[in-house]
Amino acid sequence: xxxxxxxxxxxxxxxxxxxxxxxxxxxVEHSMKVFANYITCAKFGWGTSAVQSEEILKEKIEIYKKYxxxxxxxxxxxxxxxxxxxxxxxxxxxxxxxxECVEISxxxxxxxxxxxxxCIKKAKEYGFIVLSEIGKKSIEEDAKIPISKKIADLKLExxxxxxxxxxxxREGGKSIGLYDEKGNLKQDDLEQIVxxxxxxxxLIFEAPLKNQQVEFIERFGNSVxxxxxxxxxxxxxxxxxxxxxxxxxxxxxx
Amino acid sequence: xxxxxxxxxxxxxxxxxxxxxxxxxxxVEHSMKVFANYITCAKFGWGTSAVQSEEILKEKIEIYKKYxxxxxxxxxxxxxxxxxxxxxxxxxxxxxxxxECVEISxxxxxxxxxxxxxCIKKAKEYGFIVLSEIGKKSIEEDAKIPISKKIADLKLExxxxxxxxxxxxREGGKSIGLYDEKGNLKQDDLEQIVxxxxxxxxLIFEAPLKNQQVEFIERFGNSVxxxxxxxxxxxxxxxxxxxxxxxxxxxxxx
Amino acid sequence: xxxxxxxxxxxxxxxxxxxxxxxxxxxVEHSMKVFANYITCAKFGWGTSAVQSEEILKEKIEIYKKYxxxxxxxxxxxxxxxxxxxxxxxxxxxxxxxxECVEISxxxxxxxxxxxxxCIKKAKEYGFIVLSEIGKKSIEEDAKIPISKKIADLKLExxxxxxxxxxxxREGGKSIGLYDEKGNLKQDDLEQIVxxxxxxxxLIFEAPLKNQQVEFIERFGNSVxxxxxxxxxxxxxxxxxxxxxxxxxxxxxx
Numbered sequence: 001x002x003x004x005x006x007x008x009x010x011x012x013x014x015x016x017x018x019x020x021x022x023x024x025x026x027x028v029e030h031s032m033k034v035f036a037n038y039i040t041c042a043k044f045g046w047g048t049s050a051v052q053s054e055e056i057l058k059e060k061i062e063i064y065k066k067y068x069x070x071x072x073x074x075x076x077x078x079x080x081x082x083x084x085x086x087x088x089x090x091x092x093x094x095x096x097x098x099x100e101c102v103e104i105s106x107x108x109x110x111x112x113x114x115x116x117x118x119c120i121k122k123a124k125e126y127g128f129i130v131l132s133e134i135g136k137k138s139i140e141e142d143a144k145i146p147i148s149k150k151i152a153d154l155k156l157e158x159x160x161x162x163x164x165x166x167x168x169x170r171e172g173g174k175s176i177g178l179y180d181e182k183g184n185l186k187q188d189d190l191e192q193i194v195x196x197x198x199x200x201x202x203l204i205f206e207a208p209l210k211n212q213q214v215e216f217i218e219r220f221g222n223s224v225x226x227x228x229x230x231x232x233x234x235x236x237x238x239x240x241x242x243x244x245x246x247x248x249x250x251x252x253x254x
Numbered sequence: 255x256x257x258x259x260x261x262x263x264x265x266x267x268x269x270x271x272x273x274x275x276x277x278x279x280x281x282v283e284h285s286m287k288v289f290a291n292y293i294t295c296a297k298f299g300w301g302t303s304a305v306q307s308e309e310i311l312k313e314k315i316e317i318y319k320k321y322x323x324x325x326x327x328x329x330x331x332x333x334x335x336x337x338x339x340x341x342x343x344x345x346x347x348x349x350x351x352x353x354e355c356v357e358i359s360x361x362x363x364x365x366x367x368x369x370x371x372x373c374i375k376k377a378k379e380y381g382f383i384v385l386s387e388i389g390k391k392s393i394e395e396d397a398k399i400p401i402s403k404k405i406a407d408l409k410l411e412x413x414x415x416x417x418x419x420x421x422x423x424r425e426g427g428k429s430i431g432l433y434d435e436k437g438n439l440k441q442d443d444l445e446q447i448v449x450x451x452x453x454x455x456x457l458i459f460e461a462p463l464k465n466q467q468v469e470f471i472e473r474f475g476n477s478v479x480x481x482x483x484x485x486x487x488x489x490x491x492x493x494x495x496x497x498x499x500x501x502x503x504x505x506x507x508x
Numbered sequence: 509x510x511x512x513x514x515x516x517x518x519x520x521x522x523x524x525x526x527x528x529x530x531x532x533x534x535x536v537e538h539s540m541k542v543f544a545n546y547i548t549c550a551k552f553g554w555g556t557s558a559v560q561s562e563e564i565l566k567e568k569i570e571i572y573k574k575y576x577x578x579x580x581x582x583x584x585x586x587x588x589x590x591x592x593x594x595x596x597x598x599x600x601x602x603x604x605x606x607x608e609c610v611e612i613s614x615x616x617x618x619x620x621x622x623x624x625x626x627c628i629k630k631a632k633e634y635g636f637i638v639l640s641e642i643g644k645k646s647i648e649e650d651a652k653i654p655i656s657k658k659i660a661d662l663k664l665e666x667x668x669x670x671x672x673x674x675x676x677x678r679e680g681g682k683s684i685g686l687y688d689e690k691g692n693l694k695q696d697d698l699e700q701i702v703x704x705x706x707x708x709x710x711l712i713f714e715a716p717l718k719n720q721q722v723e724f725i726e727r728f729g730n731s732v733x734x735x736x737x738x739x740x741x742x743x744x745x746x747x748x749x750x751x752x753x754x755x756x757x758x759x760x761x762x
Contacts, residue, residue, distance in 0.1 A: 027281075056541070093512060233275075
C-alpha cells in the first residue's frame with residue numbers, strides 16, 4: 001500500500017535500469033521487495049555474468065523475473081563471445097539460463113557496423129528483447145566519435161531491430177559519452193540530442209551520478225529512461241523523478 | 255560481550271545519526287545487530303519515505319525501535335506536506351506509522367521563519383521529538399546565508415522547542431553548509447561556531463565524509479554529534495571516536 | 509558449476525584481499541556464496557575488530573573460514589595493543605577468537621624497526637601467518653619515506669618471517685604510498701618496484717581504486733596480489749583479471 005497517499009506525488013513512466021555488479025541472490029531479493037516496481041531491467045554489468053556460477057546466475061535471474069524485472073548480461077560479454085566466434089552459442093546459453101534480453105555493443109572492440117546490425121537482427125530472431133549500445137569504453141576512442149555520428153548510428157540500430165538503444169556512461173560516469181571529466185553534461189552534445197528526432201522512449205541514458213539524473217529529468221521530463229543506476233540509488237532516483245528531493249523539489253509538474 | 259576488552263578504549267557519549275536511503279528491512283536488521291548500540295537515530299533521507307510502501311516503512315520503523323534507535327522522516331517530506339497544506343495530516347500519519355521524531359526544515363523552499371518556529375511548536379505539542387535543520391539544499395541559496403545568521407537562527411529554533419538542531423551537509427558533503435567544494439571545512443565559519451555559546455549537546459553536524467568527521471572530533475572532542483553517516487561508515491566512525499583508526503590514533507584522551 | 513564455460517576465460521593465481529569495515533555476518537555469508545573462491549583473505553580494517561562484539565567477531569571468523577577465506581585484524585589494532593604494552597595478550601586473544609593470521613604494521617605510530625621485526629618473529633612463533641605492512645597512514649609522514657627505503661624494509665621483513673608484505677594504500681587510495689592525490693600511480697616509484705628483485709608472490713599492493721587495479725594487472729600480470737578490495741568490487745576485479753571488462757579486454761593472455 002502506498003505510503004503518504006494524502007500527498008499528491010507526481011507520476012511518471014520512465015524506464016530505470018539498474019546495474020548488478022555481482023550482488024548476492026539474498027541482497028537482490030531483499031532489494032526487490034523494496035523497489036522492484038520502480039525498475040524495468042537489471043544489467044549484469046559487462047562480463048560479470050561469466051565469473052558468477054551457473055547456479056547463482058539462475059537463482060538471480062529467477063528472482064528478478066519473479067518481481068517483474070528483466071535481467072540481461074552486459075554487452076562486453078557479447079563482444080567477448082563474438083571475438084571467440086561463439087555468438088550463437090552465447091545466444092543459446094543466455095536463453096537456457098532464462099535471460100529474455102541481450103545487449104549488443106561494440107564498446108571494447110571494433111565491430112563492423114553491418115555486422116553489429118546483423119547481430120541485432122539475429123538476437124531478435126532468437127526472440128530476445130535487444131538493447132544495443134553506442135559508445136566506446138576507452139576515453140580516447142570514445143572521444144573520437146562525434147555526437148552526430150552517434151545519433152545517426154542509434155537510429156540505424158533501431159531500424160535494425162533494437163528495442164532500446166543505450167548511450168554509454170559506464171559505471172563511473174566521467175570522461176565518457178556525454179560527460180566531461182567531472183561528470184558534468186557536455187551541453188553542446190546534449191543540445192544536439194534534444195534537438196534531434198530520436199524516439200526518446202527507445203533511448204536509455206546511462207547516468208550513474210545524481211547531477212546527471214537531475215539534468216536529464218530537467219531537460220527531458222521525469223519519464224526519461226535512465227540506466228546504470230546503483231542499487232543504493234534507486235529510491236533516490238525515484239524521489240528525483242517525483243520532486244521529493246531538494247534537487248527537483250517544486251520542479252516536477254503534476 | 256565487548257571484544258578486545260583488555261585494551262583500554264576511550265569512551266564517548268556523542269550522538270550518531272545514520273542516513274537510510276531506502277535500505278531493505280533485512281539489511282537494516284542485520285546491520286542493527288552489529289552497530290545499533292553506536293547510533294541514536296536513523297533518518298529516512300529527504301522524501302524517500304514516500305516512495306517506500308507503508309508495509310516496508312512500518313516494518314523498518316519497528317526494527318529500528320526494537321534496537322533502541324529512533325527513526326524519522328527527512329525534512330524535505332515535511333516541506334512537501336507543508337507546501338500541499340497537509341502539515342497536520344503529516345504529523346498524524348507519522349504518528350500512526352510509529353515515528354517518534356520529525357524533522358522541520360526549510361532547505362528546499364522558502365518558509366517564513368515565524369512559521370517554521372510555529373511548526374516546531376506544533377510538532378512538540380503532538381509529542382514528537384523535534385529535529386530542526388538550518389541550511390539550504392541549493393548551493394547558491396545556501397551560500398547566501400552567513401554563518402552568523404545560521405547561528406542566530408539555530409538558537410531561536412532551540413528556544414522554539416527543537417530538541418536538536420542540524421547543520422546541513424547533505425548526503426554528499428560538498429559545496430554546502432560548512433564545506434567547500436572539496437568537502438573541506440571552511441575554517442572561518444568553523445571558528446565562529448567554536449567560539450559561539452551554542453549548546454553543543456543540541457547541535458548535530460551533518461558530516462558524511464571521513465575528513466569532516468575527523469576534524470569535528472579533533473575540534474569538539476569525540477562526543478561531538480554527527481549525522482548523515484552512511485551505514486557502511488558507522489563502524490569506521492566509532493573507530494575514529496575511539497582512536498582506533500590512523501586519523502585519530504593517539505589523539506583521543508582516555 | 510562455471511557459467512559460460514564455452515568461452516575460454518584466462519586463469520590466474522593472484523591473491524585478493526578484501527576489506528571488511530564491519531559488515532554484518534549475514535552480508536558476509538551471502539557474499540561468500542558468490543565470490544569466496546576469488547579471495548584469499550579478509551582484513552577487518554584497522555581497529556574495527558575492537559568495536560564489534562566478541563559474538564559477532566567469532567561468527568564472522570567462522571563464516572570466512574568455512575568458505576576457505578583467512579580473516580585477520582588490521583595492523584592498527586596491533587599497534588594499539590603494542591602501545592598499551594599488550595602485544596602478547598593481543599596474540600593470545602586473536603588466537604582464541606580463531607584468527608589464523610595477524611598484521612604487523614607501523615602506520616600510525618613510530619616503532620623501532622628491530623622491534624617491528626621482533627614482533628613479526630614472535631607472531632610466527634605463535635603459529636600465525638604474518639602479513640606485515642610498509643607505509644604510514646599520515647600523508648605527510650608517508651611522503652617522507654623514499655621508495656628505495658620501503659623496498660629495502662620489505663625485504664628485511666620477509667627475512668624476519670613475514671609471509672606477505674603489504675604496500676600501504678589505505679581505504680581511499682589517494683595521496684598515500686604509490687598513489688598521487690588523484691589516485692594515479694607515481695610512475696617513478698612504480699618503476700623502482702618493477703625493477704627490483706622483490707619476490708612478487710609475497711607482495712600485496714593495496715589498490716582500492718579500479719584504475720590502480722588495471723595498472724597493476726597491466727604491469728605485473730593478472731596474477732598480481734591486490735588488497736583493500738571492497739566487497740562490491742570483488743567480482744569487478746575478477747573480470748579485470750580475466751579480460752571481461754573494457755579496461756583489460758583483449759589484453760590478458762590466455
